[in-house]
Amino acid sequence: MKPSNHPDLWRDALPWPGPDTHKHHRGRLGVVSGGALRTGAARLAARAGLRIGAGLVRILCPRDAALIVAASVEAIMVDEFSSPEALFQLAGALDAVVIGPAAGLTEATALNLAALGRTGAALIVDADALTLFKDRPKDLFGCLDRDDVLTPHEGEFERLFPDLPVYGREVAASKASERAGAVIVLKGRETVIAAPDGRKVVNGNGTPLLATAGSGDVLAGMIGGLVAQRMDSFDAACAAVWMHADAASRFGPGLIAEDLSEQLPSVLRGLAPA
Ligand SMILES: NC(=O)C1=CN([C@@H]2O[C@H](COP(=O)(O)OP(=O)(O)OC[C@H]3O[C@@H](n4cnc5c(N)ncnc54)[C@H](O)[C@@H]3O)[C@@H](O)[C@H]2O)[C@@H](O)CC1
Numbered sequence: 001m002k003p004s005n006h007p008d009l010w011r012d013a014l015p016w017p018g019p020d021t022h023k024h025h026r027g028r029l030g031v032v033s034g035g036a037l038r039t040g041a042a043r044l045a046a047r048a049g050l051r052i053g054a055g056l057v058r059i060l061c062p063r064d065a066a067l068i069v070a071a072s073v074e075a076i077m078v079d080e081f082s083s084p085e086a087l088f089q090l091a092g093a094l095d096a097v098v099i100g101p102a103a104g105l106t107e108a109t110a111l112n113l114a115a116l117g118r119t120g121a122a123l124i125v126d127a128d129a130l131t132l133f134k135d136r137p138k139d140l141f142g143c144l145d146r147d148d149v150l151t152p153h154e155g156e157f158e159r160l161f162p163d164l165p166v167y168g169r170e171v172a173a174s175k176a177s178e179r180a181g182a183v184i185v186l187k188g189r190e191t192v193i194a195a196p197d198g199r200k201v202v203n204g205n206g207t208p209l210l211a212t213a214g215s216g217d218v219l220a221g222m223i224g225g226l227v228a229q230r231m232d233s234f235d236a237a238c239a240a241v242w243m244h245a246d247a248a249s250r251f252g253p254g255l256i257a258e259d260l261s262e263q264l265p266s267v268l269r270g271l272a273p274a
C-alpha cells in the first residue's frame with residue numbers, strides 16, 4: 001500500500017473552538033506521570049495535548065513525583081494519586097488519558113491501566129504500558145475499548161504481537177488492531193494506523209529527524225489531545241501522525257522532542273478553515 005495519509009482524509013474532522021466554547025467543552029486530557037526521576041515524558045505528552053487544543057490538561061502523578069512536576073508546569077494542572085482507585089477517581093472527570101511514557105515496568109502500571117480501563121475516558125497506551133504486557137497481552141486487551149489507541153514502535157509491537165511481524169507492517173497492524181480491539185499506531189519510517197473496523201492508512205511525510213528521545217511521548221500527547229476533543233480515535237491518530245511529522249520538518253535539523261509542540265501553532269494554522 002502506498003502512503004495514503006493526507007489532511008484531506010481528516011481536515012474536516014479537526015476540532016476548532018466555537019464562539020460559545022469553554023475549556024471543559026474543549027476536552028479534558030490526563031497524562032499519567034512516572035515516578036520522581038521519570039517525569040519528563042509525561043510533561044512532553046501533556047504539553048503536546050494542550051498545544052493541539054485540549055482545553056484542560058492534568059498530569060496525574062504518583063506521590064513522589066507531584067512536587068517535581070508542579071514546579072515545572074504552568075498551564076498544565078497537577079494531581080497526585082496514591083492508589084489505582086484514587087487514579088480511577090481522578091480520571092472519572094477526563095475525556096482521554098495517556099498512560100505508558102516512563103510509567104515504569106511495574107505491577108503498579110498494570111493496575112493503573114486496569115483502573116483507567118474502568119472509566120469512560122479513552123486511553124492512549126504507549127511505551128511501558130505496552131512492554132509490561134509482553135507475556136500476557138490478553139490482560140492488556142481486556143482493558144481496552146474500540147476507541148482506545150495503542151502506539152507501539154516496532155520493538156513494542158513485537159513484544160505484544162510476536163507472531164505478526166512476519167506478515168509485513170501493514171497486514172500486521174490490521175491483524176493487531178482486530179486482536180486488541182483498539183486502534184493501532186505502528187510507528188516507524190512509514191507509520192501504519194489501523195482500526196478494528198478495517199480502516200487503514202499509511203503515513204508518508206515522516207522524517208528521520210523524529211528519531212530522537214521523547215518524540216513518541218509527544219505523539220501520544222497529540223493523539224490524546226485530539227481524542228479528548230472528541231475526534232474519532234482513528235482520525236485523531238491519522239491527523240496526529242501527519243502533524244507530528246510536519247512539525248518536525250518545519251523545525252528541521254537540531255530537532256529535539258521539546259521543539260515539536262512549539263511548531264504546532266504553525267502546523268495548525270496551515271490546517272485551519274479559511
Ligand atoms: N524524557 C523522558 O523521560 C523519556 C522517557 N522515555 C521512557 O524511557 C523508558 C525506557 O525507554 P527505552 O527506550 O529504553 O525503551 P524501549 O522499549 O523503547 O527500548 C528498549 C529496547 O527496544 C529495542 N527496540 C526495538 N525496536 C525499537 C524501535 N523501533 N525503537 C526503539 N527501540 C527499539 C531497542 O533495542 C531498545 O534497547 C520508557 O518508559 C520510555 O517511555 C523515552 O520515551 C524517552 C524520553
Ligand SMILES: Nc1ncnc2c1ncn2[C@@H]1O[C@H](COP(=O)(O)OP(=O)(O)O)[C@@H](O)[C@H]1O
Nearest residue numbers: 187188189206207208210211213214215216217
Ligand atoms: N527514521 C524515521 N523516520 C520517520 N519517523 C521516525 C523515524 N524514527 C522514528 N520515527 C518516529 O519517531 C517517533 C519515535 O517514537 P518512540 O520510538 O516511541 O520514541 P520515544 O520512546 O523516545 O518517545 C515515532 O513517531 C516514529 O514514527
